[in-house]
Amino acid sequence: MSEQQPSLDEQIAIYQREYRDLDPRVEKVVNALSRLDRRMNVAYGRQLATLDLGSAEWEVLKELVMVGEPYQLWPGSIARRLGLTPAAMTHRIDRMLAQGLVTRERDPDNRVRVIIGLTDTGREKWLQVMRRASVFEEELLQDLSGDERVQLGDLLTRLLRRVEHAQPDAGGRLTDLD
Amino acid sequence: MSEQQPSLDEQIAIYQREYRDLDPRVEKVVNALSRLDRRMNVAYGRQLATLDLGSAEWEVLKELVMVGEPYQLWPGSIARRLGLTPAAMTHRIDRMLAQGLVTRERDPDNRVRVIIGLTDTGREKWLQVMRRASVFEEELLQDLSGDERVQLGDLLTRLLRRVEHAQPDAGGRLTDLD
DNA sequence: TGTGTACTCTTCAACATTGAAATTTAGCTT
DNA sequence: AAGCTAAATTTCAATGTTGAAGAGTACACA
Structure with a gap:
């Protein structure tokens, strides 16, 4: 007890x-x-x-930065990457729009689609978070030597390979996410 | 894009x-x-x-099994371990009661408190999940030799130590959870 | 060109979680 | 023993997520 x-x-x-x-x-x-x-x-x-940011907003910010220039993604794509429903994305983006973190415009190539773009404010926010996060992360790995850090990264990457490129063929029980 | x-x-x-x-x-x-x-x-x-189980219910089941005999815990304690509010626990337990996974009774030593106990059904459910999970986990670690598995476990444990026994003294930025 | 099918996003109602207030009890202090 | 403080749980209103239904658009094929 x-x-x-x-x-x-x-x-x-x-x-x-x-x-x-x-x-x-x-x-x-x-x-x-x-x-x-x-x-x-x-x-x-x-x-x-x-930093007045919720983890919901942070997740979206990360995905937008992660794709690199020009920092654009469809709502549905963000939703799939984060494992959320499209409905949830609609609402998250509503909030983030109000905070000036992203823009939302129709895709000229396919007017059903929408393009979410990162604003300068959004990119700046990402940087602020990362500056603090990296302090914490460094502290977390403090006890590991340089070699051990690499070793750990490699071992984890090997696990990740098993699970990120998983074809659900052959009765495979491993997960596919996208 | x-x-x-x-x-x-x-x-x-x-x-x-x-x-x-x-x-x-x-x-x-x-x-x-x-x-x-x-x-x-x-x-x-x-x-x-x-197995007709939500991950919310699964989290609670795990905590109850994790303390061992006699599989009892206070709602507030479960909430803290899971990083939830007490209010959320009340509702989760309501649901789990209805499924016969847990029991809820007043603590005789302190009548404000409540004791949540695991039922046999709940323990059996835990076992069913673990039987399947262990197949997946084995598959996940497939590519690692026995030595590498131990090595990985050790490296992760060392990170965990940094963060689980964190005293927020001395301007410590590390997290305390309990 | 017209129709059907598939896809994307939004809307809506139901459910889960949160934060705060309320309730009840324990334990300390005087 | 009375009153005060602290703690545990529940209740309630507000917010976020979900699943399903709806509206609009593109593409393929006849």
Whole structure:
């Protein structure tokens, strides 16, 4: 009935008691990953709050910067990348328009489509967030040597490959997102 | 204006163009982590759906199993662990009660408090999910040797330590969650 | 040229989460 | 023992997301 979360090793020990066939090495990786991501998001969330930005807006900003010049994307494409419904995008963009972070105009090539563009204000906001985020990220990796950072990046990239280029062929159980 | 997400390396290259001081090794780790977590959650979400379970319910189930016997927790404690408001917990538990996954009773020691307990149905549900999840997880780590799995687990654990035992003393920017 | 089909975005109602106020209880202080 | 403060949960109104339906546009094919 403890108030605080058990340590990762405690968690895995209990999981194994519940389900003997579980591989503790695999569980350690997977659960550490998910714990880390939660912590990172809490940290980002706090920094965003000090910049009057919600994490919803931040996600969209990131996608727009991520495509590079000229910082344009269709709403549906953003929605798919973020795993949201198009309806949610409509509303997010409404809000971001009001804050001057993005523009919305009809696509001349296909008038059903809409083009979302990043404003200078939006790009500046992205930069402000990244400046703070990079301080946190550096702190997070503090204990790792240069070699270890590269090693970790490589291992994670190899996992990512499995899951980002997953063809759902051959009874594949892996996820496709786009 | 591409339809699909840029690769991790493309993403980082663009980030660096926007913000020169960014350390690509750090960015690679952090962004790979966050991409992986998103993919994993999509995969889990699909498996949960086939078991008529929402990810909200799954999160609560996990916390209850994670504390071990006798599988009891206060609503506020669950809320803090999951980063939710107490109000959200009230509603989640309402739903889970209706599905017979948990019980809710007053704490005899402090009648303001409430004790949420796992039912046998709930524990069985957890097991069903884990049986499927472990297949996916094994597939995810497929390309890593036994040594590499341990190595990855260790590196991630070291990051986690930085962030889970963070005292916000000394101007610390790291997050505290509980 | 006309029709059908597919696609994109928006609108709408239902549901989940949030933040704040309200309620109830415990524990401390005097 | 009374009153004050702090804590846990629930209730309520407001906001965000979802799924489905609707409106508009492009493309293929007859």
